[in-house]
Amino acid sequence: MKFLVDRTLGRLAKGLRMLGYDTLYYRGSDPYQLFRLAREEERVILTRSSKLTPKRPEDQVVRIQEDRPWAQLKELIEKGLVSLHEEELLSRCLLCNSLLEEASREEVEGSVPEFIYYQYEIFFRCPQCQKVYWPGSHQERMNQRIKELFAKG
Ligand SMILES: [Zn+2]
16 A cells, blocks of 8 residues: 655654655645645545545545554554555655665765764665665664554554
């Protein structure tokens, strides 16, 4: 499932990308453009607005009630729209949605702090915006929170 979030849900886009979901963020305010984009790539539109209603039978709009990103993810899990795919966790750039590529230590020299550079051998880099990601405590905390998110009960 691919998503398109509108400007009422910018922070949710990052959360969905973190889980590996292909998620575009539409910052504009033109609903026709929003729907066109969604149709072109068969994306489900997520919004908090009650005014955004489907224009055609193929349009899929899901209204989110919660206002905090983690609660919104939980809401999507409960609605059955999002599930856990471990191999896809943290596979996308949180900023621009591109799939990350593995990069060697040499390739990221100069773009990460020195102590990080010496600590890891494998990095991940966004081919689009060049942001570099590495394993570490931040990722472990994130994985922990993701596990909690999907825990039953
Ligand atoms: Zn990026």
